[in-house]
Amino acid sequence: MKKLRVGIAFFYHESHSFAPLKTDIEAFYNEGYFKGDEIFSAYSATKTEVGGFLDVLTKEEHIEVVPLLCAAATPAGPVSNEAYQLIEKEMLTELEKADHLDGLLLALHGAMVVEDLFDPEEKLLKEIRTVIGNDIPIATTLDMHANLSARMLEHTPYHFGFKTYPHVDMYNQGVNAAKLLLEVILEQKNYVASFIKLPMMPPSINMRTEEGPMHDLMELAFQLESEPSIINASVFGGFPYSDIPMVGASVLVIGRDQTNADRVAKNLANQFWDLRNDFIMQLPTVKEGMKHALSLKEQKPIVLADISDNPLSCGSGDTTLLLEEFISVNHPHTLFGGLTDPESIERCRMAGVGNEVMLDLGGKISPDFGRPVQVIAKVLALSDGVFYNSGPFNQHLRVDVKGAAYIRAGEVDILLIGRPMSANDPEMFRHIGIEPTSYTILGLKVKNHFRAAFDPLISKVIYVDAPGVASNDLKHFSYKNIPEKIWPLKDIDYTELMEV
Ligand SMILES: [Zn+2]
Structure with missing residues (x-):
């Protein structure tokens, strides 16, 4: 029997x-850029899509896997026109080279913005359709934070959103x-x-x-998915830092018939709207x-989470307000990290392990959110x-933060890393000899993904309101689109859905 050929790609x-x-x-080359058979070694046995x-x-x-192109970069500012065009072109070239396909699987995020393009995933799907035609089925995976647009559905109805946050169900x-x-x-x-x-x-x-409102929504989605007419129900929270017309929340239901799919989608959407105020938090x-x-006496570490500078929410990982507080309090058994600072790592390298060095920590990529903090530190x-x-989050995936330094300034231990990366995994x-569970207070550049691995190791998370691009308060941003x-x-006042 002739094998059926299924392409796989990731953007x-x-x-x-x-x-x-x-x-x-370069950001894609640094994070993950794999073509053809390289994809097998990069992603086999990983808990990724x-x-x-x-x-x-x-x-x-009877299936032959046709690996095409996988390109991923750490969340940050918009993708350059040049980078998007290059990746799209390579993706289409690989598809053309693949010749005949019987199906295509695509792992997408759904909240990508390109300098001159609001909805690049839709554009990518459109271009892919021009190469493979309209008859070959495509199924995608999307992040729970996708800003999904209706036009995405014109190219395929088969999109599967993550149902966990931290995203441990990729x-x-x-x-x-x-x-x-x-x-x-x-x-x-069909x-x-x-x-x-x-x-x-x-x-x-x-x-x-x-826990909380998204937990309730997902419970409802699982319950509705158990109906015989429903294949999948996705709830997308959206990504509010994308200044685009299709920003925000949505629900998508795949079903065997339109009437039931519509009913279930409206049920979920109504529920989402009703719960909206529960998504707002006031932070200290x-x-x-x-x-x-x-003030707390706990057996396990307490985490102060600098959510506004979380690299996986596009923070630069180098804002300094929380670091400044750690240095000024100078409490024993405290750890801060990972702070993005390739320059300071280089200075530590030049000083050598065991020696002291004067450093201006952080505040270089995002000086608007806090100036560098000067310390004399020992390189450990x-x-x-x-x-x-x-x-559990991105388990077994290789991560390269482009160099790291473990330093001590006064009583505070600090991990410096060479590029922005959330401290999502211990x-x-x-890897550099720091045991996070041996501290009483951790200052981490994180939001929620880290809790998949850290919750068993810590006693409490205190989210703090420091300045940064991933601030919880959306009124800080000058939206145009x-x-x-x-x-x-x-x-x-949104009542249209409530009629159903
Ligand atoms: Zn997400």
Whole structure:
């Protein structure tokens, strides 16, 4: 029997319209850029979407996997026109070279913004359709924070959003997308989609699925998915830092018939709208957060989370207000990291392990959010910055933070890293000899993903309100392209859905 050929590709970026660092092609080369067979070694046995695609496809004897192109960069400012065009062109060239395909699996983020393009994932799908035609099924995976547009549905109805935050089900959604694609190819099944865009862009701070409003929404989605007519129900929180017309929340239901898919989508959308105020959180200042942490007596470390500078929300990882507080309090057994500062790492390298060096820490990429903090520090260890995630988020994935230095300034231990990266996995610290559980207070550049690995190791998380591009307060940003009426910037009256 002739094998059926299924292409796999990955193009991933979460873009912050107001972040200082533009995302150029180097950012993709640094994070992950793989072509053809390289994709197998990069993603096989990883708990990623592509890991999920591969596990389903390689188990099927009659399927031939056609690896195309995988490109991912750390969340940051908009992708440059040049980088997008280059990756799109390479993707289309690989598709042309692949000749005949019977299906295509794509891992996308859904909140990418290109300098001159608001909806690049839609453009990519459109271009892919011009190469492979309209008859070959495509299934995608999308981040829960995708700013999904209705036009995406014109190219395929088969999109699978993550249902966990921290996103520990990337692999599972890869498996779901691959299984559905095989069903569509092998059994000539056809399903419909119902999509509702909501006039809201909730901040993601209280979007964890362990508890709170997103937990309730996902529980409802799982319950609705158990109906025989429903294949998949995705709830997208959106990414409110993309200044684009299609910003914000949506729901997408894949079903066997339109009537039931529409009913389920409206049910979820109504529920989402009703819960909107639960997504808003008031946070303590840095000083209040530190005071609170110092007042607690816990067995395990307390985390002060600098959410406004979280690199996976496009922060530069080098703002200094929280670091300044750690240095000024100078409390024993405290750890801060990872602070992006390649210049200081180089100075540590020149000084050598065991020696003291004067450093101006951080505040170089985003000086508007705090100036460098001057310290005299002892260099305790240096590394190349390469480690493998051990926690559930992006498990087993190789991470390269382009060099690292473990230093001590007064009583405070600090991890410096060579490029922005959230402290989502303890291996970021352990690979250089830091054991995060041996401290009483951790100051981390994180938001929510880190909790997948850190929750068992810590006693409490205190989210603090420091300045930064990923601030919880959306009123800080000068939007130009979002819809005029959108919650929470406008308290709008939205009753259309409630009629159903
Ligand atoms: Zn996300």
